[in-house]
């Protein structure tokens with residue numbers, strides 16, 4: 001397989017199956033796993049050339065592994081980026097990016113509605129090294145602008161947000177960041193490149209938790225950073241090499257098989273989620289449904305412009321508060337009660353007492369996390385079976 005093809009001419013279905021493969025002299029058809037920590041050099045001179053970077057090639061699997069590299073090349077092409085760095089987890093991706101790009105005195109503006117550990121990373125850990133952070137409401141463009149300082153290195157967001165599926169205007173925020181010499185970083189976990197291309201909309205860097213939809217079957221933990229080659233090679237890759245939060249080659253191989261079916265799976269997640277959201281919206285015991293694919297979503301038009309589908313996450317408020325929400329959850333027999341998402345298996349969670357349980361009632365109120373809120377990561381089972389599983393607890 002020639003990797004000199006201009007992959008940007010191919011559809012994402014083709015890219016996700018074929019890009020990044022470099023066949024070995026064994027002519028294997030499927031991608032092999034290179035289970036080796038180090039590599040052999042022909043001579044002392046070659047070892048010197050490799051270590052100094054004069055000659056490209058493998059050195060040590062903390063930062064050079066052919067299986068991991070195939071995953072990196074494939075995901076970079078799928079995101080429309082120049083360079084990808086695979087990491088041990090989604091949080092390792094965000095940590096590696098932060099350690100690579102930031103120094104004491106720098107500043108970050110972050111959406112308030114991001115993954116809980118991302119908040120902790122910036123607020124508790126980057127702060128220890130003198131990096132300032134301000135959190136703003138995802139959809140309030142003025143708040144983003146007011147929070148930017150001369151020291152702001154990047155803006156960071158997830159869209160759609162979790163669990164309320166708010167949509168950020170990526171193009172507008174990219175323009176705002178660039179007007180202030182800052183970068184826009186988008187966590188593209190919820191849409192994946194099958195549904196959304198943040199780089200094409202103006203974002204500079206995309207981060208991923210491969211643990212979610214890229215794997216898609218709940219097997220491995222991993223992450224990735226995608227962006228401009230020069231920036232990542234100069235500022236981020238050296239930290240991965242030194243800091244060591246690298247992806248395991250076995251996990252890279254699992255994610256490669258996941259990517260092959262990503263587009264099909266995301267379309268099916270969207271179809272199932274839309275059917276579920278429409279059914280919930282008509283249910284008399286449901287107060288409100290959050291799903292970007294519904295016409296009733298406040299940013300339905302922006303979502304339709306920016307995404308090729310509403311995604312697989314549906315949240316809804318059950319009438320009757322926490323007892324009613326727990327009744328729905330506890331009456332399921334098929335759906336898994338777990339906070340993980342992006343799996344072929346449908347999962348259900350109660351944000352107010354789990355992911356957002358450490359917030360005070362006032363903070364939860366401000367974040368829009370109702371006591372009756374239930375979040376579903378819609379899987380690929382027959383959606384009628386999922387609806388029947390929820391109906392039981394909604395109609396006690």
Ligand SMILES: *Cc1c(COP(=O)(O)O)cnc(C)c1O
Nearest residue numbers: 089090091115187189209211222
């Ligand atoms: C899960 C998740 C992460 C963290 O990824 P891990 O692989 O669990 O470290 C980051 N961002 C989002 C949006 C996530 O859902």
